[in-house]
Amino acid sequence: MVGFITDIENMDGIAYYARPDLTLGAGFGTAISTQGGPKVQEALKKFGSANVTDVVATSGENLKARYILHAVGPRFQEEDSEEKLRKTMLNALRKAEEYKLRRIAFPAMGAGFYGIPLEVCARVTMGAVREFLEKAAELEEVVFCLRDSRELNVFQEHLQKMRG
Amino acid sequence: MAQNARSRKADKVVERMGRKLTRQMVGSLVGCVHCGMCTDSCHYVLANPDDPTYAPAHKADQIRKIFKRNFDWTGRIFPWWVHAEDIRTDADLEKLKDIVFGKCTNCRRCSLNCPMGVDFATLNRMARGALVSVGIMPEGVAIVSKDQWEVGNQMGVLPQDYLETLEWLSDELENEFKDPAARIPIDKMDAEIVYAINPREVKYDPRTISDAARIFYIAGENWTMPSEGWDMTNFGLFSGDDELGAAVAQRVYDRVIKLRGKKLVLSECGHGYRSTRCEGPNWSGKAVPFVIESSVLTMLRYIKEGWIRVDKTKNKEVVTFHDSCNNARSCGFYEEPRELLNLLVPDFREMYPNCAENFCCTGGGGAMSMSEYTPQRLKSAKIKADQLTATEAKTVVTSCHNCVDGLSDVIRHYKLGMKVTQLVNLAANAMMIPEKVVVPVEVPIPAVALPLAGFKILVVDDEPDILTFLAAVLEDQGATVIQAVDGEQALALTVREKPDLVTLDLSMPGRNGGYVFEEIRNNPEITSTRVCIITGKPELRRLIYERPVAPPEGYLDKPVNEDTLLTSVRMILELKHPHGNA
Numbered sequence: 001m002v003g004f005i006t007d008i009e010n011m012d013g014i015a016y017y018a019r020p021d022l023t024l025g026a027g028f029g030t031a032i033s034t035q036g037g038p039k040v041q042e043a044l045k046k047f048g049s050a051n052v053t054d055v056v057a058t059s060g061e062n063l064k065a066r067y068i069l070h071a072v073g074p075r076f077q078e079e080d081s082e083e084k085l086r087k088t089m090l091n092a093l094r095k096a097e098e099y100k101l102r103r104i105a106f107p108a109m110g111a112g113f114y115g116i117p118l119e120v121c122a123r124v125t126m127g128a129v130r131e132f133l134e135k136a137a138e139l140e141e142v143v144f145c146l147r148d149s150r151e152l153n154v155f156q157e158h159l160q161k162m163r164g
Numbered sequence: 165m166a167q168n169a170r171s172r173k174a175d176k177v178v179e180r181m182g183r184k185l186t187r188q189m190v191g192s193l194v195g196c197v198h199c200g201m202c203t204d205s206c207h208y209v210l211a212n213p214d215d216p217t218y219a220p221a222h223k224a225d226q227i228r229k230i231f232k233r234n235f236d237w238t239g240r241i242f243p244w245w246v247h248a249e250d251i252r253t254d255a256d257l258e259k260l261k262d263i264v265f266g267k268c269t270n271c272r273r274c275s276l277n278c279p280m281g282v283d284f285a286t287l288n289r290m291a292r293g294a295l296v297s298v299g300i301m302p303e304g305v306a307i308v309s310k311d312q313w314e315v316g317n318q319m320g321v322l323p324q325d326y327l328e329t330l331e332w333l334s335d336e337l338e339n340e341f342k343d344p345a346a347r348i349p350i351d352k353m354d355a356e357i358v359y360a361i362n363p364r365e366v367k368y369d370p371r372t373i374s375d376a377a378r379i380f381y382i383a384g385e386n387w388t389m390p391s392e393g394w395d396m397t398n399f400g401l402f403s404g405d406d407e408l409g410a411a412v413a414q415r416v417y418d419r420v421i422k423l424r425g426k427k428l429v430l431s432e433c434g435h436g437y438r439s440t441r442c443e444g445p446n447w448s449g450k451a452v453p454f455v456i457e458s459s460v461l462t463m464l465r466y467i468k469e470g471w472i473r474v475d476k477t478k479n480k481e482v483v484t485f486h487d488s489c490n491n492a493r494s495c496g497f498y499e500e501p502r503e504l505l506n507l508l509v510p511d512f513r514e515m516y517p518n519c520a521e522n523f524c525c526t527g528g529g530g531a532m533s534m535s536e537y538t539p540q541r542l543k544s545a546k547i548k549a550d551q552l553t554a555t556e557a558k559t560v561v562t563s564c565h566n567c568v569d570g571l572s573d574v575i576r577h578y579k580l581g582m583k584v585t586q587l588v589n590l591a592a593n594a595m596m597i598p599e600k601v602v603v604p605v606e607v608p609i610p611a612v613a614l615p616l617a618g619f620k621i622l623v624v625d626d627e628p629d630i631l632t633f634l635a636a637v638l639e640d641q642g643a644t645v646i647q648a649v650d651g652e653q654a655l656a657l658t659v660r661e662k663p664d665l666v667t668l669d670l671s672m673p674g675r676n677g678g679y680v681f682e683e684i685r686n687n688p689e690i691t692s693t694r695v696c697i698i699t700g701k702p703e704l705r706r707l708i709y710e711r712p713v714a715p716p717e718g719y720l721d722k723p724v725n726e727d728t729l730l731t732s733v734r735m736i737l738e739l740k741h742p743h744g745n746a
């Protein structure tokens with residue numbers, strides 16, 4: 001779907017592509033800190049920092065979603081970006097299972113500002129979801145909440161390929 | 165060998181530079197004969213005559229030597245002969261960052277003055293893009309880019325805030341004209357005009373939106389504003405990130421197509437105009453199936469064709485005009501704003517040089533977002549300050565939101581005591597309201613109807629004159645005003661009095677405004693207090709927005725004028741969900 005991730009209804013959790021220092025920062029971070037309230041950042045402070053591929057969960061506080069999965073993915077063409085992205089996705093999905101979330105939403109993880117090419121993002125993240133959902137006990141639905149038709153087209157093309 | 169000695173980031177930077185080289189860039193890389201004719205065209209050079217590192221040709225050489233070492237056969241074989249030198253370490257990249265972001269505003273004045281056709285600004289932008297692709301950029305550039313990628317606009321205005329602001333402005337307009345049709349149409353299909361704006365207008369200057377809306381209304385235009393893809397600015401132009409440039413432009417185009425709009429009209433913004441009208445189709449690789457025009461042309465047409473009538477004597481001040489580099493130098497757009505200006509004011513005085521030769525406001529190329537370079541930026545603004553002073557005008561008009569911020573900063577720093585305004589404000593002010601449109605007659609307003617009645621506002625500033633001014637203006641509108649002269653007092657009063665709004669100065673002795681703001685947000689008892697930052701140092705904006713707490717509801721630059729203060733304060737107080745906090 002095309003939309004704004006903190007505005008979608010009926011999600012148990014949403015993913016945020018976090019920085020290793022777990023500071024919310026700009027972009028979707030602005031939306032989380034303004035709509036979720038200062039307690040989200042406070043909760044993150046307890047974790048200190050995190051390594052690439054780590055995922056930490058906090059309450060969504062005033063957000064529509066109950067939980068936020070802060071997933072620290074690879075950034076700016078760092079080494080082994082693809083493999084790290086796959087691990088980050090799988091860790092986020094595992095975290096969702098651990099918290100017994102049934103419906104969760106992801107943005108185009110790492111695409112855009114952090115420079116993961118859209119094609120790689122779609123292939124790796126959707127691949128990880130398919131791999132995970134086959135054995136998931138709690139997770140029922142994974143939504144990709146994208147920002148525009150450019151992102152949507154690439155994800156849809158890849159979905160077709162996966163189906164075909 | 166050289167390849168192996170490079171850091172991963174340096175490797176990726178060189179790789180990207182190679183990919184991005186166009187024939188025109190190669191021309192600029194090999195064409196310089198070091199004649200020095202461009203040197204004095206650069207505002208940085210004029211302010212630093214003894215520092216050769218500011219010369220455009222020297223700056224270009226820092227990019228040129230990488231090109232020679234890696235892509236030019238002479239440099240690969242005889243590097244010492246042609247001054248070829250590789251970029252190897254992350255520290256080298258940081259040094260390059262300070263040149264391409266900190267010593268050039270990409271204003272293209274040197275490009276215009278080079279007899280060999282060397283376009284340094286294009287090389288500079290390409291180098292910026294290569295650095296950004298490995299995450300090396302000023303923090304401010306990172307913030308703005310991420311906001312534009314993810315939220316969809318440069319200032320992180322959330323969808324709900326944008327729509328509520330337009331809704332509020334519509335209510336104001338309807339009230340002003342006593343006409344339910346006097347509203348800002350949102351996502352109206354098949355409109356003649358889809359109007360896209362700069363997010364600065366929503367966040368800091370909503371009056372420019374309502375002035376445009378007034379003009380469209382009186383002209384009887386069939387227009388609309390889009391709910392998505394409404395940011396016509398494009399930070400990709402500044403950061404050199406062509407992918408961002410393409411994504412942002414495409415979002416705007418997609419929306420116009422979806423709404424089946426006939427024409428996309430862009431509010432006054434130089435880099436927005438250049439990005440959306442000129443560069444966007446190239447970045448996105450798609451033809452645009454509708455007309456794109458600047459609102460300057462729209463307003464000019466309205467007046468010339470009699471859609472609206474103006475009385476220029478309503479704009480009394482002596483004015484001068486500052487050309488945005490992107491409008492004038494890069495798009496040749498300088499005659500039309502002057503034609504419009506002459507219809508709107510009785511006394512217009514040119515500054516010299518002007519048009520395509522005008523100097524940068526020094527806030528161009530994204531410089532306003534890079535606070536680490538503020539001192540050198542303001543130093544380089546000496547020539548702009550001199551140009552402004554020589555006109556003896558009291559008001560400088562510009563057709564660019566970025567230049568409004570840049571010029572305001574120069575005026576403050578050099579204590580020029582001038583006002584900055586845009587053509588849309590002058591046009592709305594000069595516009596004659598036809599009799600068929602009912603406007604409220606000026607009658608004394610009963611006390612109960614005062615717009616700020618019932619609101620408690622805490623004003624915080626260490627300067628007594630400013631405190632008195634803010635208190636007087638707000639009290640006149642019915643607000644109960646409490647005052648604090650420092651951070652300590654401000655916090656104590658916020659806890660005790662629970663005001664509806666705090667207007668907060670940033671630089672105060674002792675506990676400064678940034679500290680107070682963070683304390684307010686971190687104290688659950690008062691965390692949802694609405695805060696409007698008022699400061700004379702726009703570079704401090706960044707510090708506020710970087711704090712790990714919900715951002716302030718409003719922001720105003722000093723000197724504050726009464727109209728802007730009241731519009732912003734009312735908007736903050738009357739919006740149902742300012743930034744999602746209420």
Ligand code: SF4
Nearest residue numbers: 196197199200202278
């Ligand atoms: S004017 Fe052109 S050729 Fe001369 S130094 Fe400047 S860039 Fe080089």
Ligand code: SF4
Nearest residue numbers: 206268269271272274
């Ligand atoms: S583009 Fe402008 S700021 Fe940059 S070197 Fe040339 S004249 Fe100076």
